[in-house]
Amino acid sequence: MSVLADSLEHLVRGIVEHPDEVRVHLITTRRGRTLEVHVHPDDLGKVIGRSGRTATALRTVMAGIGGRGLRVDVVDTDR
């Protein structure tokens, strides 16, 4: 795990109902670095926030730490 993924995982765990189900992976491609966030389906709304406000805050903080060009994707799995 990378420091970036660990940090984001911690930030997300603090704001959800099911912290144990939070997983963050750092994926590096030629197009750049992306942090993929997986949460319990019931927590998706919390991580995204009203009008995407919380997801934006997560992106802003991670860009501050990891530099510009670091993407954060909240992954909408199953259902």
Add this chain to the structure above:
Amino acid sequence: MSETVQTKAVEVEEPGEATRDRDLEQLLVNEGDVAGDYLERLLDLLDYDGDIDLDVDAGRAIVSVDGGDDLEKLVGPRGQVLEALQELTRLAVQQSTGTRSRLMLDVAGWRAARRAELSEIGTNAAEKVLSAGSSVRLQPMTPFERKVVHDAVAKVTGVQSESEGEEPNRRVVVFKAS
């Protein structure tokens, strides 16, 4: 986002007021503790040097992080990273206590320094309006920044201020009081 106007402690003339004050104080101390843990763990993971100081002032929890140069990354341009981190910290507190938090986060003394600067910007704009008569539109600012400017303008007689536009381009406009 709307401006958070500092609400004065509501005077309630009922028995049990003292108990409620104690409960509020306890809630705010608790907010600080949760926020402190959340941020401390972040600093640990990032290996940033930082001391966390907790306080309660004017009915809200105040969390200040001070330490090494790395902390600048948690402030960011125009304090935007700081605002985002404050937002997340409030959510973490809300998740833990079940109550909406208005806690204020400062990192590397950024708010304290910016506050003095912004007060001056507000006062200068007010004086310019008084002497020139036309209104003054300031640069886009964060909600915290606008609040400080509004407070400074409010201290000058004969002028008023309002915010206009949408985030992140919302800005303060100072004009002659009607």
